[in-house]
Amino acid sequence: MNGFENILSDLLVHSPALIVAIPLLGAFLTPFFGKVHNTARNTFVLIIVLLTSFFSFLLVHDILVNGNIHTYVFGGGSALTSGGFAVRILFQVDGLNAFMAIIATLFAIVGVIYSWSFMKEHTGLSKYYTLYLLMIAGIFGMVLTGDMFNFFVFLEITSIASCALIAFYTNKGKAVDAGFKYIVVSATGALFVLFAIAILYGQYNALNIAVLASNIQFSFLDRIALVLLISGLAMKAGIVPMHMWLPDAYGRAPSSVTLLLIVATQASLYGALRMIFTLFGGQLSRSVNEVGGIEINVNLLIGAVLVGLAILTIFVGVLMALKESDFKRMIGFAAVAEIGYMILAIGAALTIMFSVNDLETSRLALNGGIFHIFNDALDVGLLFLVAGAVYYATKETSLNRLGGLARNMKYTTVFFLIGLLAVAGMPPMNGFSSKLIIYQSTFLVNPILSIIAILCSILLLAVFVKVFYSAFLGPKQAKYEKVKEAPKSMLVAMAIVAGIILFIGLFPDIFISNVVEPATRALVNSGEYIQYIMGVI
Amino acid sequence: MIYNIPYIAVVTLVLIGLYAVIMKRNLIKIVIGITLIESGVNLFLITLAYREDSVAPIYHGSGMRLMSLPVPHALTLTSIVIGVAVLALMLSLIIHIYKHYGTLDAKEIGRKEE
Numbered sequence: 001m002n003g004f005e006n007i008l009s010d011l012l013v014h015s016p017a018l019i020v021a022i023p024l025l026g027a028f029l030t031p032f033f034g035k036v037h038n039t040a041r042n043t044f045v046l047i048i049v050l051l052t053s054f055f056s057f058l059l060v061h062d063i064l065v066n067g068n069i070h071t072y073v074f075g076g077g078s079a080l081t082s083g084g085f086a087v088r089i090l091f092q093v094d095g096l097n098a099f100m101a102i103i104a105t106l107f108a109i110v111g112v113i114y115s116w117s118f119m120k121e122h123t124g125l126s127k128y129y130t131l132y133l134l135m136i137a138g139i140f141g142m143v144l145t146g147d148m149f150n151f152f153v154f155l156e157i158t159s160i161a162s163c164a165l166i167a168f169y170t171n172k173g174k175a176v177d178a179g180f181k182y183i184v185v186s187a188t189g190a191l192f193v194l195f196a197i198a199i200l201y202g203q204y205n206a207l208n209i210a211v212l213a214s215n216i217q218f219s220f221l222d223r224i225a226l227v228l229l230i231s232g233l234a235m236k237a238g239i240v241p242m243h244m245w246l247p248d249a250y251g252r253a254p255s256s257v258t259l260l261l262i263v264a265t266q267a268s269l270y271g272a273l274r275m276i277f278t279l280f281g282g283q284l285s286r287s288v289n290e291v292g293g294i295e296i297n298v299n300l301l302i303g304a305v306l307v308g309l310a311i312l313t314i315f316v317g318v319l320m321a322l323k324e325s326d327f328k329r330m331i332g333f334a335a336v337a338e339i340g341y342m343i344l345a346i347g348a349a350l351t352i353m354f355s356v357n358d359l360e361t362s363r364l365a366l367n368g369g370i371f372h373i374f375n376d377a378l379d380v381g382l383l384f385l386v387a388g389a390v391y392y393a394t395k396e397t398s399l400n401r402l403g404g405l406a407r408n409m410k411y412t413t414v415f416f417l418i419g420l421l422a423v424a425g426m427p428p429m430n431g432f433s434s435k436l437i438i439y440q441s442t443f444l445v446n447p448i449l450s451i452i453a454i455l456c457s458i459l460l461l462a463v464f465v466k467v468f469y470s471a472f473l474g475p476k477q478a479k480y481e482k483v484k485e486a487p488k489s490m491l492v493a494m495a496i497v498a499g500i501i502l503f504i505g506l507f508p509d510i511f512i513s514n515v516v517e518p519a520t521r522a523l524v525n526s527g528e529y530i531q532y533i534m535g536v537i
Numbered sequence: 538m539i540y541n542i543p544y545i546a547v548v549t550l551v552l553i554g555l556y557a558v559i560m561k562r563n564l565i566k567i568v569i570g571i572t573l574i575e576s577g578v579n580l581f582l583i584t585l586a587y588r589e590d591s592v593a594p595i596y597h598g599s600g601m602r603l604m605s606l607p608v609p610h611a612l613t614l615t616s617i618v619i620g621v622a623v624l625a626l627m628l629s630l631i632i633h634i635y636k637h638y639g640t641l642d643a644k645e646i647g648r649k650e651e
Contacts (some may be wrong), residue, residue, distance in 0.1 A: 087608050130554050149612055149615075152616075153619070156619045156622075156623070160619075160622055160623060160626060163626060163630075167630055167633070170633055172635075172637075173634065173637030173638055173646075173649070176633040176634050176637065177634060177646055177647075179630055180564065180630045180631065180634060181629065183565060183623065183626060183627055183630065184558065184571065184627070187571050187575075187623050187627075188555075188558060188571060188574065191571070191574045191575055193546070194578050194616060195578050195581065198578065198581050198582050198609075198612075199587060201585065201608075201609070201612075202585040207608075368591060406600055489542065
């Protein structure tokens with residue numbers, strides 16, 4: 001018994017590295033299994049993902065229950081080299097990282113289960129699964145790392161793998177075009193991030209986020225770095241002026257890939273959060289600029305800009321979704337709107353936190369925003385899975401030609417209904433609980449904001465009720481007479497997501513206090529994150 | 538002033554690259570723009586590492602002379618490798634796009650159906 005616990009604690013120590021290493025190695029072993037047999041390869045991928053999930057669960061459990069922060073220095077020893085340079089690569093995992101790791105784990109499992117039948121008619125599956133595992137490894141790396149340059153590397157791994165996957169249907173020109181758009185945006189964004197990293201390194205001789213955060217002066221150059229970081233990551237997160245790639249990429253990629261793309265987008269959003277709150281957090285709260293005798297609060301400015309962008313994002317997303325007639329692209333625009341809600345909550349939190357110094361309300365807003373990251377991934381993910389199932393059964397994505405599918409695809413219809421209610425923020429679903437918190441907190445910033453937010457939610461409901469009516473209800477259509485229900489593995493994947501949506505919707509308190517609160521705490525008390533690594537050094 | 542020339546070159550390269558990415562409609566030119574941004578950032582990293590009168594950080598035969606910082610060199614190498622991968626991927630996508638549409642004009646491609 002004692003031996004077993006020893007092994008478990010050893011595994012726990014190494015789990016941050018293993019979570020990234022296992023899918024990375026598994027990715028390049030996949031083609032060998034593909035040579036043997038298709039089922040062998042699929043089973044192997046599933047085992048790899050489950051193994052990763054096991055380590056992820058071990059790590060997340062320890063962090064959320066015991067409130068620890070984990071660090072893993074590659075090569076061992078202390079985080080500083082002998083000359084006092086903080087250039088060693090290390091993973092640092094606190095509540096927020098754990099929160100993101102939960103999302104990534106869940107979607108990795110669901111995605112692989114869904115791919116089992118969804119992709120089985122295609123050729124080139126060994127390459128597909130290799131890229132899929134690479135993307136999973138990249139996402140895990142992004143959300144676990146505590147090193148700026150390492151973050152950039154994983155950002156690029158994720159975008160290269162996902163770009164190739166978006167263009168998986170190379171026989172369709174539009175899919176390749178979407179992949180090209182995505183790689184242009186993400187390569188530019190990643191280069192902005194690298195530029196910012198170089199600026200910070202040039203001043204502080206460090207690449208470690210915690211060490212940088214403890215030294216940062218908020219000089220003129222640092223401000224340029226902050227702008228570059230936020231704009232680079234916002235490009236990848238699909239905030240409005242840079243959202244053009246998102247509906248294309250989401251809409252043209254295979255549904256199983258879209259599922260992971262959503263997580264990759266959230267991971268970029270996590271990067272922006274980490275940079276704003278941890279890297280610059282200590283300085284933002286104190287910095288006041290004097291421009292011609294007028295004092296401007298820098299954080300207030302950032303908050304206001306974010307709120308403005310968020311409102312724009314929500315509006316554009318919803319309005320474009322209203323006029324779209326392609327099933328998957330429409331969900332893509334809805335996803336843009338949903339990202340707007342998270343940014344709205346974060347912007348509201350920044351405005352409140354640093355201007356009025358009302359920590360209680362800003363915590364509430366942050367809770368809402370972070371909670372919504374999880375809910376959005378689930379809701380939009382479920383809708384995309386349903387759209388994929390519809391495509392699988394009918395080979396059709398245009399809403400003008402679909403109709404009467406509820407007769408033949410009972411379960412899929414029910415799942416779509418759940419996703420529809422959740423994404424519109426209707427009461428029994430999870431979307432309601434997080435959106436209510438967002439409305440509540442933005443109301444304190446400005447009532448108009450919450451009115452706009454609620455209005456757009458209602459419009460979103462209108463959009464999807466329209467889809468529900470035109471695709472699933474309506475008269476029987478002769479060409480869909482022989483349409484069959486989606487295969488079992490796809491139903492299982494959808495059922496997992498729908499089950500979690502219902503669970504969180506019914507018991508939001510359990511989830512908020514156990515998972516969301518630690519993440520918010522980690523964001524607000526950036527000192528803990530910084531102190532911990534300085535203590536280790 | 539003379540020491541600022543690399544930084545001016547960096548900013549110029551990045552701005553030219555951004556101009557090409559945003560304003561140009563030819564896909565190949567967009568790719569060239571991204572490559573220019575990348576070279577600008579790489580040059581920036583290398584410039585950061587250089588100290589006056591320093592030699593490359595190789596012990597053998599360097600005597601006791603000042604060496605430039607090796608970490609940015611490592612970062613630059615990594616960034617170059619990533620850049621090559623991205624470049625190859627973008628060009629291969631362009632080949633596919635050209636096969637489908639017979640044009641490299643971004644506007645025309647947007648107008649065409651499937």
